[in-house]
Amino acid sequence: MSEQPLLKVTIDNITIEVPAGTTILNAARKIGGEVAxxxxxxxxxxxxxxxxxxxxxxxVSKGSEKDPRPMPKLVASCRTTVMDGMEVKxxxxxxxxxxxxxxxxxxxxxxxxxxxxxxxxxxxxxxxLSYEHGSEGTRFEFQKRVFKKHDLGPYIQLHMTRCIxxxxxxxxxxxxTNKREHGVLDRGDHAExxxxxxxxLDNDFIGNVIDVCPVGALTDKTFRFKxxxxxxxxxxxHRDCPNCxxxxxxxxxGDEVFRVTARKDEWGEVENTEDGKTAWICNTCxxxxxxxxxxxxxxxxxxxxxxxxSQGHYAGKIGTxxxxxxxxxxxxGRQPKLLMDIHSVSEVNRPNIELSLINGPAHSADxxxxxx
Amino acid sequence: MQALTNRSKEVSRKPISxxxxxxxxxxxxxxxxxxxxxxxKQPTIHYPEQKRPFSPVFRGLHVLNRDEEGRERCTACxxxxxxxxxxxxxxxxxxxxxxxxxxxxxxxxxxxxxxNMLRCIFCGLCEEACPKDAIYxxxxxxxxxxxxxxxxxxxxxxxxxxxxxxxxxxxKALGKGEKTTASxxx
Numbered sequence: 001m002s003e004q005p006l007l008k009v010t011i012d013n014i015t016i017e018v019p020a021g022t023t024i025l026n027a028a029r030k031i032g033g034e035v036a037x038x039x040x041x042x043x044x045x046x047x048x049x050x051x052x053x054x055x056x057x058x059x060v061s062k063g064s065e066k067d068p069r070p071m072p073k074l075v076a077s078c079r080t081t082v083m084d085g086m087e088v089k090x091x092x093x094x095x096x097x098x099x100x101x102x103x104x105x106x107x108x109x110x111x112x113x114x115x116x117x118x119x120x121x122x123x124x125x126x127x128x129l130s131y132e133h134g135s136e137g138t139r140f141e142f143q144k145r146v147f148k149k150h151d152l153g154p155y156i157q158l159h160m161t162r163c164i165x166x167x168x169x170x171x172x173x174x175x176x177t178n179k180r181e182h183g184v185l186d187r188g189d190h191a192e193x194x195x196x197x198x199x200x201l202d203n204d205f206i207g208n209v210i211d212v213c214p215v216g217a218l219t220d221k222t223f224r225f226k227x228x229x230x231x232x233x234x235x236x237x238h239r240d241c242p243n244c245x246x247x248x249x250x251x252x253x254g255d256e257v258f259r260v261t262a263r264k265d266e267w268g269e270v271e272n273t274e275d276g277k278t279a280w281i282c283n284t285c286x287x288x289x290x291x292x293x294x295x296x297x298x299x300x301x302x303x304x305x306x307x308x309x310s311q312g313h314y315a316g317k318i319g320t321x322x323x324x325x326x327x328x329x330x331x332x333g334r335q336p337k338l339l340m341d342i343h344s345v346s347e348v349n350r351p352n353i354e355l356s357l358i359n360g361p362a363h364s365a366d367x368x369x370x371x372x
Numbered sequence: 373m374q375a376l377t378n379r380s381k382e383v384s385r386k387p388i389s390x391x392x393x394x395x396x397x398x399x400x401x402x403x404x405x406x407x408x409x410x411x412x413k414q415p416t417i418h419y420p421e422q423k424r425p426f427s428p429v430f431r432g433l434h435v436l437n438r439d440e441e442g443r444e445r446c447t448a449c450x451x452x453x454x455x456x457x458x459x460x461x462x463x464x465x466x467x468x469x470x471x472x473x474x475x476x477x478x479x480x481x482x483x484x485x486x487x488n489m490l491r492c493i494f495c496g497l498c499e500e501a502c503p504k505d506a507i508y509x510x511x512x513x514x515x516x517x518x519x520x521x522x523x524x525x526x527x528x529x530x531x532x533x534x535x536x537x538x539x540x541x542x543x544k545a546l547g548k549g550e551k552t553t554a555s556x557x558x
Contacts, residue, residue, distance in 0.1 A: 116449030116503050117480045225465045225480050228450035311454060340520040347526055348462040348484045361467035367483040 009082040011035055011058075012092045024077035024088055025056050029267065036267070037090050038100075038129050040107070040214050041166035042078035045269055045278045049171050050078035053164065054103045055129060059096050062087035074099050097133070104134040110145045111215075112161045120216030122229040122308045125268060126164065147192050152182070153200030154359065155207060155221055155287050160192050163217035169193065169209035176280055177203035193217065204243060207286040211262050211270055222287050223251075223259040224361040230308045232258055237295040243282040245273045249301055250292075254349075256356040257290045266304065290356050431496045431509040434487055434525070435532050439477055442536040445506035448482035452498035452507055460491035461498060477504075485530065489514050489523040511547075 006017035011028050012035045018027045026044065028036040037058055042050035050056075056078045060071040065085030074096060077088070090096055108130060115121040147160040165184065170193075173180040181203065182195045195201065201209075209218050232251040239246045251259040262270040262281045273279045289295065303310040327336050343349070353369065355362055391397065417424060426432075437445050448465035466483035468476045475481075492514075498507050517523060533541035 114478075116447045116451070117478055121449070225448075225467050227465070228454075230454055231450060308454070338520075342488070342524070345521045345524045346462070346486055348464055348486050355464070361480075362464075362483065363466055363469050364472065364483065365469075367464070367466060 007082050007084040007086075009084075009086045009088065011088045012090050018082055020081070022082055024058060024060075024075075024080050024082055024086075025050075027082050028058075028077065028088070028090065032266075034091055037077050038125070038132075039078055039267075040125055040129065040164060041168060043168050043171070043212055043269060044267070046168060046171040046175060046212070049166075049168055051076050053107065053166055055100060055107075057096060057099050057103070059089040059093040060086060061089050061093075100133045101135065104130050105139075107164050108134060108138070109140050110161070111164070112144060114162075118159070118162065118216035119219045119224060119229075120162075120213075123268075124216060125214035145189055150194045150198065151200075152195065153202050153221075155283065156201050156210060157219045157221040157224055158193060159217050159219070160194075162215050163193055164215055165191055165193075166214060168212040168214065169218055172209050172212050173201075173203070173206060176205040176208055179203060202283070204283050205280060207283045208262065208270070208280045210286075211264070214268070220259060220261075220286070221360050222290070226258050226355050226358075226362065227253055229259075230311055232309075233313070234301040234303060234309065236263065236298040236301050238298065239285065239289065239295050241282060241285055244285060245277070245279045245281070246285060247271075247273060247279045248281050248285055248295075250295060250297070252292075253356075255292050256354065257292055257295070258356050260286045260289060263301070426511040430511055431494045431499075433489075433510050433512045433514050434492075434498070434530055435508050435510045436485065436527065436530040437506050437508055438532055438534060440535065441474070442534040443473075443475060443477040444481055444531065445477050445504045446482045446485060447478045447480050447504055447506070448485070449503065451501040451503060455497040455501035457495060457497065458491040458493050460488045460493075462486050462488075482527065485527045487525045487530065489525055490520060 004019050007020055007022075008015060008017055009024070009027050010016075011024070011031060014031050014035060016027055016031055018030065025037055025039060025042060037056040039050070039056045040053035042053075042056060054076060056076055057074040058077045059074055060080070062068050063071060063086065064083030068085075077090075107126060111126065115124070115127060118124070121127060144161070150158055150160070152158045167184065170180065170183055173182060181199050182193060182201055184191050185194050185196060186192060207220075210220050213219075229251065232253055235250045235252055237248055237250045239248075247263060248260050249263050250257050251261065260281070262279055265271045270278050270280060300313070303313060327339075328334065343351075353362075353366060355366075358366060439445055448463050450463065453459075453461040453463060462484075463482045463486070464484040465480050468479045468481055494509065496509050499509050514523070533545050535542040
């Protein structure tokens with residue numbers, strides 16, 4: 001195949017050359033930063049995703065070099081390919097920002113806003129989006145939709161009220177697993193993610209629906225309520241896995257592995273491995289390997305400093321090595337006369353309660369166990 | 373030596389006069405000042421019996437709140453702990469079991485909640501961060517203690533009395549009947 005000519009596209013007054021067939025969203029992501037429109041349903045690693053949530057709407061102020069008329073309406077940038085000489089306005093267009101605020105309001109209409117309980121809080125795309133574009137109040141004065149609770153088995157927790165129907169998990173199950181067992185049932189306001197009839201989701205690789213879910217609708221049941229993500233240390237780690245790449249992020253507290261996820265890039269999508277494949281991880285890696293000895297730890301993962309997850313993380317190796325008692329060294333070898341070991345008093349993080357090894361959320365029975 | 377300012381006065385080195393050497397006029401002058409205070413308004417109060425009202429912005433010991441039905445409001449969202457500049461707050465969450473609906477307001481609750489009062493600086497950021505109205509800084513001081521162990525406050529120390537099961541303790545904790553001396557002049 002001959003070399004294809006590159007097309008020139010200008011997004012927010014920044015010009016970039018991309019091959020034909022690139023969408024506006026991907027061209028903007030090449031520029032990076034604030035120019036890239038937010039995306040709730042588009043997932044570059046999943047074929048056929050996009051075009052549903054309308055958060056990535058942009059204004060095309062000049063169609064192309066040959067036909068310079070602007071496009072009459074805002075277009076979904078994840079589904080519109082670039083043309084040569086196209087001029088796109090994203091954050092420079094008040095029309096786009098206004099439309100985006102409207103989209104966020106629509107997405108939040110049925111959202112329960114239970115972020116204090118939700119395990120996705122801190123890494124939720126809807127949280128980021130509404131923080132940036134949403135209004136602080138609501139105009140919705142009716143009952144929010146509710147659903148009958150579906151149990152999806154021991155690994156995945158479904159909270160249908162939080163779902164924004166992006167279909168990412170449906171594409172994931174279609175493209176990664178042998179057989180898709182869940183989908184969107186019913187239509188309109190009743191549309192819901194469910195299995196038919198009551199099945200467990202336990203196909204291998206089905207755990208990736210947790211990573212692709214932009215909100216807290218599908219969360220890890222083995223991590224449920226264990227800790228908030230911003231109190232955990234994300235570490236790059238790998239293991240020799242026969243099924244998947246084995247490259248993961250461990251979310252540790254101390255030496256305990258609380259959660260295993262795939263490595264996510266700056267767009268919240270699963271990263272590629274060196275050979276260009278997407279580093280989806282298998283269920284064994286995600287749900288069953290909750291011991292530090294199962295993994296080879298590469299080092300702390302870099303987290304965007306604007307993210308709440310980076311709170312308490314410092315540059316270099318601080319926080320990754322065990323701190324030592326320096327009292328005697330500083331005081332010429334004298335031992336402290338009065339020293340309180342916080343762990344002798346504190347009820348939190350008791351050594352006989354290994355939260356990370358409990359399958360599923362902890363209950364009162366786990367905490368009321370007799371202390372040794 | 374040159375004086376630094378023109379206000380300095382030379383110290384008088386004269387020997388004291390006979391009247392001054394009696395000291396009595398000076399003593400009576402001092403006594404007069406002392407006794408005149410007996411007829412002035414007292415700035416002090418008798419503390420344990422009388423108490424001064426707290427300023428409305430006073431930030432004292434924390435309490436964990438319950439709702440009207442006596443259920444714990446805290447859902448262990450961790451916002452107080454992340455807001456805490458002294459890193460004094462720690463917690464562990466658990467899922468509510470069927471049958472515990474009368475104890476906890478939401479499906480997730482704090483199974484453990486601890487504030488290290490040795491670290492706490494009483495800034496009130498936890499109160500501001502709380503999305504569930506669960507933590508408040510009350511109008512009480514942290515009491516003194518002989519050991520440091522007594523300053524690790526767990527849930528049993530922080531939770532307010534249950535208005536349903538222990539209404540007397542709840543009414544007492546509200547402090548409605550208690551008198552405060554409204555005699556602050558400053």
